Structure formats: structure tokens, C-alpha cells
Amino acid sequence: ASSLVNDRWTGKFDDFGIWNRALSEEEVENIYYEGNPPIETFFADFDDGDLSDFNVEGDVVLESGSYDGSNMVTTNGSGANPINFFPLSINESYGVYSVKVKSNTSTGNIYLRLADTSEIQNRGITIGLNPSNSDDPTAVIYNYQHLEADGGVPNSRTNPNFNWNEWIDVELDVSKSSVKLSVNGEFLTELELQEDLLPGRFKLESFRSVSFDD
Numbered sequence: 001a002s003s004l005v006n007d008r009w010t011g012k013f014d015d016f017g018i019w020n021r022a023l024s025e026e027e028v029e030n031i032y033y034e035g036n037p038p039i040e041t042f043f044a045d046f047d048d049g050d051l052s053d054f055n056v057e058g059d060v061v062l063e064s065g066s067y068d069g070s071n072m073v074t075t076n077g078s079g080a081n082p083i084n085f086f087p088l089s090i091n092e093s094y095g096v097y098s099v100k101v102k103s104n105t106s107t108g109n110i111y112l113r114l115a116d117t118s119e120i121q122n123r124g125i126t127i128g129l130n131p132s133n134s135d136d137p138t139a140v141i142y143n144y145q146h147l148e149a150d151g152g153v154p155n156s157r158t159n160p161n162f163n164w165n166e167w168i169d170v171e172l173d174v175s176k177s178s179v180k181l182s183v184n185g186e187f188l189t190e191l192e193l194q195e196d197l198l199p200g201r202f203k204l205e206s207f208r209s210v211s212f213d214d
Contacts, residue, residue: 115200
């Protein structure tokens with residue numbers, strides 16, 4: 001064995017810490033994200049009127065009017081006309097996802113899908129948001145990647161904190177241990193993950209009319 005007592009290292013330290021035990025993978029991950037937020041890998045506000053960076057299938061319309069700019073995207077899905085709209089450059093699993101979204105009618109249901117395939121199907125995580133003043137108010141997270149023995153889909157649900165025709169800020173914090181859903185800065189619900197997520201698409205979908213921005 002050799003001693004490094006007299007060796008020198010030239011550099012700088014920041015947020016130095018010492019623990020009296022080995023940290024778990026989740027603890028290390030939490031410390032990393034608190035001190036060094038993930039680098040933004042994609043952003044779109046649709047103001048340039050260009051959807052060439054997206055896969056566009058179904059009733060997807062770029063139109064004037066938005067959360068804070070000049071344009072937004074409105075989708076109008078149905079069972080016979082599903083939406084398959086997602087950024088082509090995103091093929092991820094873990095990270096922080098955010099989007100501004102508005103349900104345009106009392107039956108406009110919002111769907112965000114994570115770690116999904118490029119095809120129209122549910123393979124990863126699905127977030128369903130139905131407004132408080134809709135016919136079926138709910139905020140729910142489904143994990144279609146991990147089906148239960150009886151074929152059921154693990155899920156976590158709660159009551160929504162928003163109304164239709166109201167712009168909301170949706171944030172999804174996806175780690176190896178769970179998916180956390182927040183709306184307008186308020187934590188709503190969390191779904192624990194039983195296994196690693198496979199990389200996939202981040203999809204913006206709807207049943208009936210819903211608008212997306214930022």
C-alpha cells in the first residue's frame with residue numbers, strides 16, 4: 001500500500017460534507033439534484049410556429065393564444081382519433097418534466113405519458129388530469145410498465161386542484177424510486193416504482209380539447 005499524505009491536489013471544493021455511513025443510491029441522487037439541477041435538454045414555447053421537432057399524429061393544431069406568448073398547441077383526441085404528439089429528441093426516463101396546459105372544456109381530459117414508445121400505446125407512466133369542475137375530477141399516475149399479477153395497473157390518485165379553462169403548471173419529478181406529480185407548485189400525489197423505467201417518449205395527449213405551451 002502507498003500513502004497519499006504528501007500528495008497535492010490543485011482545485012476547488014464546494015458543498016463539502018462527511019457522512020458516518022454509506023449513503024444509499026437514492027440519497028446520493030437527492031443530494032446531486034438539490035445541488036446541481038438537471039441540465040435542460042429540451043424547451044418549446046411554439047412561438048416560432050414550427051413543429052418540425054415533434055412527431056405529430058391526430059388532431060394537433062398550432063394556433064394563436066398561449067400561456068405567455070403568441071402560439072400554443074391544441075389537441076383534440078378521442079377513442080377513434082388518438083393523439084400521438086411528442087418531441088422527437090426526448091428519449092428519456094428520469095428527470096424533471098414540466099408543461100403549461102389548459103383543459104378547454106368540461107370534458108377535456110389531460111394526459112401526459114413518460115417513458116412511452118413511439119407508437120400509440122401505453123407502455124410507461126401515464127398521468128391523467130381531469131379538472132375539479134369536470135364530470136370525472138381526478139389526478140392520477142399509472143404505471144403501465146409494471147402490471148400486477150391480476151393484470152391491474154399500479155396507480156396513485158387524488159383530487160385535482162384546478163378547473164377547466166385555467167392554465168396550470170404541471171411538474172413531474174421522476175427518480176428511480178418514484179414519480180411525483182405537482183400542479184401549480186402544490187404536491188398532489190406520488191407513485192412508487194417497483195423497477196427501473198425504460199427510456200422512452202414524453203407525450204402530450206388529450207381526450208377532447210386541451211392546449212399545451214412552454
